Amino acid sequence: MHQPLQCVKILHMNEEVGLRERKKRERRRCIEDAAIDLFEDHGFDRTTIDQIAAAADIAPRTFFSYFPTKEDVVLADYSTRLERIIDELRERSESEPPWDALQASFLVVAADYEAARDDLVRRFTIMAANGTVYARSLQLQAGWEDALAEVLRQRANQKTEDLESRLLASTALACMRSSLRHWLLTGHNAALPALIQTCFGQLADGLTHSR
Amino acid sequence: MHQPLQCVKILHMNEEVGLRERKKRERRRCIEDAAIDLFEDHGFDRTTIDQIAAAADIAPRTFFSYFPTKEDVVLADYSTRLERIIDELRERSESEPPWDALQASFLVVAADYEAARDDLVRRFTIMAANGTVYARSLQLQAGWEDALAEVLRQRANQKTEDLESRLLASTALACMRSSLRHWLLTGHNAALPALIQTCFGQLADGLTHSR
DNA sequence: CCAGAATATCGCAGGCACTGCATTCTTGCA
DNA sequence: TGCAAGAATGCAGTGCCTGCGATATTCTGG
Numbered sequence: 421m422h423q424p425l426q427c428v429k430i431l432h433m434n435e436e437v438g439l440r441e442r443k444k445r446e447r448r449r450c451i452e453d454a455a456i457d458l459f460e461d462h463g464f465d466r467t468t469i470d471q472i473a474a475a476a477d478i479a480p481r482t483f484f485s486y487f488p489t490k491e492d493v494v495l496a497d498y499s500t501r502l503e504r505i506i507d508e509l510r511e512r513s514e515s516e517p518p519w520d521a522l523q524a525s526f527l528v529v530a531a532d533y534e535a536a537r538d539d540l541v542r543r544f545t546i547m548a549a550n551g552t553v554y555a556r557s558l559q560l561q562a563g564w565e566d567a568l569a570e571v572l573r574q575r576a577n578q579k580t581e582d583l584e585s586r587l588l589a590s591t592a593l594a595c596m597r598s599s600l601r602h603w604l605l606t607g608h609n610a611a612l613p614a615l616i617q618t619c620f621g622q623l624a625d626g627l628t629h630s631r
Numbered sequence: 632m633h634q635p636l637q638c639v640k641i642l643h644m645n646e647e648v649g650l651r652e653r654k655k656r657e658r659r660r661c662i663e664d665a666a667i668d669l670f671e672d673h674g675f676d677r678t679t680i681d682q683i684a685a686a687a688d689i690a691p692r693t694f695f696s697y698f699p700t701k702e703d704v705v706l707a708d709y710s711t712r713l714e715r716i717i718d719e720l721r722e723r724s725e726s727e728p729p730w731d732a733l734q735a736s737f738l739v740v741a742a743d744y745e746a747a748r749d750d751l752v753r754r755f756t757i758m759a760a761n762g763t764v765y766a767r768s769l770q771l772q773a774g775w776e777d778a779l780a781e782v783l784r785q786r787a788n789q790k791t792e793d794l795e796s797r798l799l800a801s802t803a804l805a806c807m808r809s810s811l812r813h814w815l816l817t818g819h820n821a822a823l824p825a826l827i828q829t830c831f832g833q834l835a836d837g838l839t840h841s842r
Numbered sequence: 843c844c845a846g847a848a849t850a851t852c853g854c855a856g857g858c859a860c861t862g863c864a865t866t867c868t869t870g871c872a
Numbered sequence: 873t874g875c876a877a878g879a880a881t882g883c884a885g886t887g888c889c890t891g892c893g894a895t896a897t898t899c900t901g902g
Contacts, residue, residue: 440869440878468858479881484860519838555770559762562769583813587830588838590809594801602794619798626837627730627799651849651898679887690852695889 448486451476455493456542464494464550491556494546498557502564505529506571514575518585521575522568522592523620530599530613537608544604561597565589595619659697662687666704667753675705675761702767705757709768713775716740717782725786729796732786733779733803734831741810741824748819755815772808776800806830 454475458467469490473480487493508525516524533540547553568589573582599615665686669678680701684691698704719736727735744751758764779800784793810826 438870443869444879469860470858481861481882482880485879488860490859517839551770554773555766558769558773559766562765581813581816583809583826583829584833586812587806587809587833590805591802591834591838594805595798598794598798598801601797602792605792615794618794622795622798623802623834624837624839626835627802628728628835649899654898655850680889681887692853692890693851696850699889701888 447476447478451478451483451486452493452496456546459494459546460542464490464546464553489556491553494543494553495557495560496543498543499560501529501532502561504532506564506567509568509571518572518575518588519620519624522572522588523617523624526592526596526616526620527613530596530616533612541604541608544600548601548604561593565593568592591623592620595623658687658689662689662694662697663704663707667757670705670757671753675701675757675764700767702764705754705764706768706771707754709754710771712740712743713772715743717775717778720779720782729783729786729799730831730835733783733799734828734835737803737807737827737831738824741807741827744823752815752819755811759812759815772804776804779803802834803831806834 451472455467455472458471458475469483470480472490472493473483476483487496505525505528508528509521512521512524547557565586566589569581569585572585572588576582576585578585595616599612599619603610603612603615662683666678666683669682669686680694681691683701683704684694687694698707716736716739719739720732723732723735758768776797777800780792780796783796783799787793787796789796806827810823810830814821814823814826
């Protein structure tokens with residue numbers, strides 16, 4: 421119904437990236453860079469919105485039209501990556517076992533993590549050092565857990581919220597967090613996808629035979 | 632006052648519960664009750680510290696000598712329960728497989744949850760309805776995950792932080808959250824320990840054969 | 843029982859994140 | 873070019889949270 425119309429609109433926007441849209445993206449990036457520099461130099465807590473605004477050459481009020489909270493500057497495109505996992509999962513065959521589908525979906529995005537390695541390490545380092553930033557990231561992950569569980573529920577033709585889908589989504593995210601943490605702590609030299617695969621594999625085989 | 636001096640002294644020496652300590656606990660409980668009533672009636676966001684203080688008959692400033700943040704009133708004794716899981720895990724034989732030990736430790740505390748059912752349901756309901764409270768609970772859980780992983784690491788005689796211990800701790804907490812959520816959504820009629828056992832069992836057997 | 847030590851409560855001033863609203867400026871389009 | 877949409881800004885205000893100094897309460901040793 422609205423599908424054709426939407427396509428036209430999207431195409432139109434992609435062809436002509438107006439000055440307005442371009443400036444908005446530039447400024448957003450500018451705020452991110454300025455903020456992350458300040459966070460690294462003086463710490464997250466000791467950096468104020470006013471300081472970020474000054475460094476990014478915007479009015480303090482303007483900051484909040486780009487990011488809802490100070491924490492979200494660090495997480496920024498975090499959300500788009502996780503949304504991609506969900507898209508990936510939706511496109512996979514329903515005949516595939518749910519855990520396999522989850523693993524495959526996470527691995528696709530994990531490969532991208534390697535590409536933007538340095539930038540991600542900076543952000544994750546700030547996140548690991550500050551409780552409120554980490555709390556915010558967990559809060560966002562809770563939202564994605566809901567979305568993941570919902571997709572899994574539909575795949576299994578469950579009518580109501582079921583424990584199994586929730587558990588699968590929750591453990592998948594646990595795999596991701598554990599892998600990311602280990603990746604950071606070990607100097608992010610190992611391949612992230614391999615770590616994730618290890619975690620998913622462990623849970624696939626069962627934890628009774630662990631160790 | 633009405634009691635003989637000797638009794639007071641004996642009580643003090645044996646239990647160390649002076650008037651000071653007793654009043655502190657009473658007031659803490661009083662603040663919790665007042666706050667939770669207000670949260671239920673007007674919502675967490677629409678309740679201010681000043682309102683809580685007025686209802687609990689204390690100065691607003693005093694609130695923060697009992698709770699570090701507004702969110703923590705809802706979570707209150709949450710932390711002591713999770714600490715008990717860690718104590719339980721420490722006392723278990725090291726020959727026991729880690730996942731079995733984790734399951735047993737969580738089940739012990741889950742039984743207590745049933746005892747304080749109504750109070751917990753009130754708190755969890757507020758938590759489920761408010762993002763910042765849930766975020767705070769996840770932040771606290773992250774701390775317990777660290778502690779759990781550390782105990783598991785020592786059990787396995789690992790020298791440095793290892794991926795396996797972290798994954799075990801993380802998935803165990805995922806089991807707990809999933810179970811609690813399902814318990815709440817289904818009208819908290821089912822036995823919580825049974826739900827937790829289901830989750831742990833699923834992961835013990837392996838997720839490849841899921842569904 | 844009573845001073846002084848230890849500790850709790852309280853009031854005050856202030857910092858900072860975040861919001862709503864009204865105004866001004868920039869950009870897109872006819 | 874002129875007008876409508878949207879972005880940036882300034883301002884005033886709310887509310888959480890903190891440090892500090894003053895006051896009140898409880899504990900302890902004599």
